[in-house]
Amino acid sequence: SYVLTQPPSESVAPGQTATITCGGDNIGSKSIHWYQQRPGQAPILVVYEDDDRPSGIPERFSGSNSGNTATLTISGAEAGDEGDYYCQMWDSNSDHWVFGGGTRLTVL
């Protein structure tokens, strides 16, 4: 089935911009969603359908998707943004729902 590839870790200084990538074959033709998971908590949706934000998610979170890479961008990173981030999609060929391996974001 379809594979989504994420870097294991990223780091960003407070106030700077963090970018987390999600790679896949022609991923730009898919609808990609992003989740944040803080330690010990359930995941929460931060970006859906490539670049939309649910209500309550700060504008600092944005997404894009083109070619073979989808990207989650966090502007003005804060300590509270630390955690694991997962990309996800539905694979229509297999009717399987797929997650990337996750990226641990450190704000230091």
Place this chain on the structure above:
Amino acid sequence: EVQLVESGGGLVQPGGSLRLSCAASGFSVSNDFVSWVRQAPGQGLEWVAIVYASGTTYYADSVRDRFTISRDGPKNTVYLQMNSLRVQDTAVYYCARSEISSSVFDYWGRGTLVTVSS
């Protein structure tokens, strides 16, 4: 307000069975999609199974023929019957909602821990 509450986790021996429940409120499990997603200790998220509004079900290859997802409309609850459990099934199991015809998990429960060990 949409809420999902999982229950039924615990310690079970390899080869044993367990049934998880996901009690939903704020929406109808008969009109939307509900999935089970698991997370092994220190690992990432893994989709396990889904029940569509139509009643159609799909499973990850790792659990097909061992796990069964079902729902009870009047109780507004989704279940995951897990048989022939393996040590590798040890994980926190979350249930998650997707609006009908949507591929996004917009609401999640807090999870229930399943430990498979002798």
